[in-house]
Amino acid sequence: MEQLKQKIPVAVLGATGMVGQQYVALLADHPWFEISLVAASARSAGLRYGEAISSRWYPEAPLPDRIKNYTLIDALDSAAVARKAKLVFSALELSDKDELRKVENAYARAGVAVVSNASAHRDTEDVPMIIPEINHHHADIIPLQRQRREWSGCIAVKPNCSLQSYLTPLFALMQAGYEISDVVVTTLQAVSGAGYPGVPSLDIIDNVIPFINGEEEKTEQEPLKILGEIQDGRFTPRSGIRISAHCNRVPVRDGHSACVSVRFAHAKPKFDRVIEVWNNFRSAPQELRLPSAPTQPIIYLDDEARPQPKKDRMRHNGMAITVGRLRACPVFDIKFVGLSHNTIRGAAGGGILNAELLVAKNLV
Amino acid sequence: MEQLKQKIPVAVLGATGMVGQQYVALLADHPWFEISLVAASARSAGLRYGEAISSRWYPEAPLPDRIKNYTLIDALDSAAVARKAKLVFSALELSDKDELRKVENAYARAGVAVVSNASAHRDTEDVPMIIPEINHHHADIIPLQRQRREWSGCIAVKPNCSLQSYLTPLFALMQAGYEISDVVVTTLQAVSGAGYPGVPSLDIIDNVIPFINGEEEKTEQEPLKILGEIQDGRFTPRSGIRISAHCNRVPVRDGHSACVSVRFAHAKPKFDRVIEVWNNFRSAPQELRLPSAPTQPIIYLDDEARPQPKKDRMRHNGMAITVGRLRACPVFDIKFVGLSHNTIRGAAGGGILNAELLVAKNLV
Amino acid sequence: MEQLKQKIPVAVLGATGMVGQQYVALLADHPWFEISLVAASARSAGLRYGEAISSRWYPEAPLPDRIKNYTLIDALDSAAVARKAKLVFSALELSDKDELRKVENAYARAGVAVVSNASAHRDTEDVPMIIPEINHHHADIIPLQRQRREWSGCIAVKPNCSLQSYLTPLFALMQAGYEISDVVVTTLQAVSGAGYPGVPSLDIIDNVIPFINGEEEKTEQEPLKILGEIQDGRFTPRSGIRISAHCNRVPVRDGHSACVSVRFAHAKPKFDRVIEVWNNFRSAPQELRLPSAPTQPIIYLDDEARPQPKKDRMRHNGMAITVGRLRACPVFDIKFVGLSHNTIRGAAGGGILNAELLVAKNLV
């Protein structure tokens, strides 16, 4: 990918929320994108971004001075946003999904490319849900999406954060010829996954919560669409693979872990082969040299007690998946542990990688 | 069980360790047992117990004043101990298992009933590994053990803490006629399971460790002996059930959680039936009214976000197993969450219940 | 105090909040009081208490079955409450203090004795703010309060939780003849002090917050009223003592710690004398044998690393103050560490002790 002549103006919708903040942090020095405006709920509109954030800035990197002085726009005013941004990152937190779909559709109609973290459009039959290392070709539905809906813009979404720590490793094996039939996965998820204020401290100090509303359903269903194919102008979910998820909240700031047991449908790779497949896995983001792509998307850690959230979540700027503890499963074939940074790879970083993919495919 | 005429003098071996302390706390007002001495390593021998413990007292209940002034005996001096105790609770932490077996054997030879938390004798073919609600009848091997080994005492052990939060619920279902063929379980284990000093705080604040040395092997193998039968004077493990375990350390003080997926071999109970089986499950400890037995050993919590360690570990004084989140498993048949207090039910409380069972069976 | 003929019916206002829950837990088996109703905001009125609480029950003790089925009343309906309760524990969380004063006044006018945890009336010149071990005689203003305001009920309040861990130890010294002129205190406060949902977990995991809104002012000012006297029918604050407070929120569930440096105005007691004064301190609650009074209100711990929240907060059912680390202060005279349970001694337990005092003084 050669250098862009000039940066693409982008907006962050829901910029005051936790994922919105992470977008602002990660886009600060982005080579392709430049934040031209920040938008949030009508309540915050008119405030300077720095004021609205006040002491609630969450990312490790400091809030960029330039953005601090931006005046927040009402995120529902898609016309105003569309005048200043060609692409928007939607981190809106509307509880009404119909309402949210309408807002995102209005942007697409106004000619804006929407890359969304929200779950409203994940089930929509002609909206791609993309993990660029897995299903980059799903973006190819966008011309059809535009034509059918008479949009000059478009919408692409990213999946739930909970599945990012194990789906790419599973896909790498499938792509190498080792079909998978059954997966039982237990996630240990960080509190940042619930946003801010999110999980009350009284609920999590010296405690574990074995339930996250809606999370197990997403963890079980979304992979089927991501691993599926475009047929007759819509996405058909992958069949032949069954996933069972147990999702837990644990007292960790960032980084979702997953304990995974896997049964192969036919051929069973040896351990060495599994590790080789993982460490050598490369895909479109690496081939296209997308700016946010980790050079090695899956890293196998040769240490019996890894990966660990605190120690491994920031590998490749929080964009790599770390895996470890590959061993035989007495019930299925293999088991392992996966880890990814939920607000970077699993949220804002994953969204930016999606946007980079759209640009590389000339879809913005 | 009627009241004993006079209390049985007992000793705690390894009384300064974390499990040893929990024994001291739980035995403080025990109706059948009275601590006649406390023993520890030669290094501490001669110290008053209160001095040796100093500020390292771990249980919630205060250190009993009476015991504070006991002088610690060398735990290797089984003859001295045997003069003052008819039963010992072994919470010895010797890393050399052969050595540990020799020590425990010496006590049995000296006429003492040994109830051990240590793992040294768990594989021994004529030593019962007992969870009284499950395999109380395994204690019936003791007369044979005595005869064969020419012991006037005996040895019984309890299993690892990690399996206590799910094995009794599984057994209740098996006993009700629902044979189980496959179990995938992920544990989220408290730091107290590693003893003291145990897990360094730098390893666990804002972190999860997806590995506990030897724990997965125990979690997978020990249930087979517990569910097995006495054949030809030794224990034959249960066949036909396969268990796969993922064991994690999480930032929780006490209480091991387990996320469990289960496949039944034949008949599959409906959810209502499963809950009914669990809530109505009673066994020998309840029928014999053992003093430490929870009146309801398995409690199903009808709340989508329970059980939780902080909120549920102390049910029935830490002796009940709480379960929740019963739901369909897309891969197997059902899934659920179990929880037990690892240093009470899973360690000292479980040991005391074993001792009570031996007394009730006239084996002490 | 002899046994009451029959229990006094009481209501808990704000019963669904964290302090309200703690009241419900602590009153479960109270010898003098019986909860006749629970009240909360209009929004919850009509719900059964158990439904309204759902999974948000906070105390260690279980939610009593009897109370679970109570129907919540609107706490603003003082007439309805007054028909069924002679005394109310107010744990209302209205942000408008004028409004709150009106509500509590309405109860007093309706003939109800109000014991309040709220801060609305703490500055009111004829409302006593009581720590029974310190200023039990402040309750003697109540006849005047009634006469002046034409109330058949009355209002008494308890002070902020942050000062409970050090004010009683300071008072014990003052009462023994050691006047105090200067105090610099730094508190390390538990998250339960902020109620529920209270402190977001993202703000406190691996973190300290060196600010609690309004807390330092309360910590510096309220002791002056408590240590003051009734003059001309109103409270005159104690002069001659200056307090400077630094208040921090730390990742602890329950238990406020305080690091205290003290300068005496005149005579300086030796360390042995200080400890003697503390351990022997008894006051009205002990003399009157109030049911919730700790038999020893101040406990000096002779261990260089104590008191600690996890280990010491539950002394005497959470009602005792533990102190430790008495040593010379290079700037002032002495320094020490104090600890109290913020939701028991510092909130609901302290309120109940106040109510017991009012009963013992025939003011209910």
Place this chain on the structure above:
Amino acid sequence: MEQLKQKIPVAVLGATGMVGQQYVALLADHPWFEISLVAASARSAGLRYGEAISSRWYPEAPLPDRIKNYTLIDALDSAAVARKAKLVFSALELSDKDELRKVENAYARAGVAVVSNASAHRDTEDVPMIIPEINHHHADIIPLQRQRREWSGCIAVKPNCSLQSYLTPLFALMQAGYEISDVVVTTLQAVSGAGYPGVPSLDIIDNVIPFINGEEEKTEQEPLKILGEIQDGRFTPRSGIRISAHCNRVPVRDGHSACVSVRFAHAKPKFDRVIEVWNNFRSAPQELRLPSAPTQPIIYLDDEARPQPKKDRMRHNGMAITVGRLRACPVFDIKFVGLSHNTIRGAAGGGILNAELLVAKNLV
């Protein structure tokens, strides 16, 4: 400072410990220094560094590949080390201070410049204890030290981590003409300050420990030497300032906070002036442009709830001190909160800055 012609070869002593690891991490791309060898106890000697560290690598930055393969030398073999290093960073953890002094002296005698984190030489009358922003001129004693002791090398030490979060802010005020007479400080210290394994997790989850062995003495005494002067060839401590310290361990990974009350001896600056003094404070490290010097060593945060360890410890790569919450002290004159990263500014980073100062002063 112009660029060095070639890098100075340095060794890290105690390289496997936590502070030693932090040295290895921070020196990875240092412009002046190059690690030529790593040394540790005899027990580890001969192992490759990566093997010895295994999974115990603590810093956020990854373990540099180059260093991973270094073979560990016995740190007591000063002759071997001296052949390959001109300067050593001593992070040795010998409990015997006499022994430690001997080891460090042997290095100085062998011609090596020793920059030590250990406390052995902090009281030595001709060894400077340096915070470069405060007492850079204390390094000027080194020629005398060499002459008197017939060393071709030299020794300089850094002070305890606990005082770094408030001493530089106090010094900035003193240097601006505001003499200080009294300081009462309470620290809230991170667990990494205790090294590894350090604080057991059972001691700190849901807890605070109000005691750190020896820490209050260091916090009260060391500033007097640092603020003192060279007289008659030895350091004379500053008089006229009294410090009282309360030191606590809190459940935070990195970052020591300090709550500070200050009385001025004479002139009392207004708040605006204090903030101006802090924000504009610059000293020798900034003037000499030492590579590790923060461009702004003291940063005042204009937010009522800051500084916070998680959010502010990494300012200027962990080398800046953040302060906040400046307000009036009802007992003294002002109070504020300070924060510094204990293993960077307070340990390895501070040591490297000291070494840079020695190089800039041509003392290596």
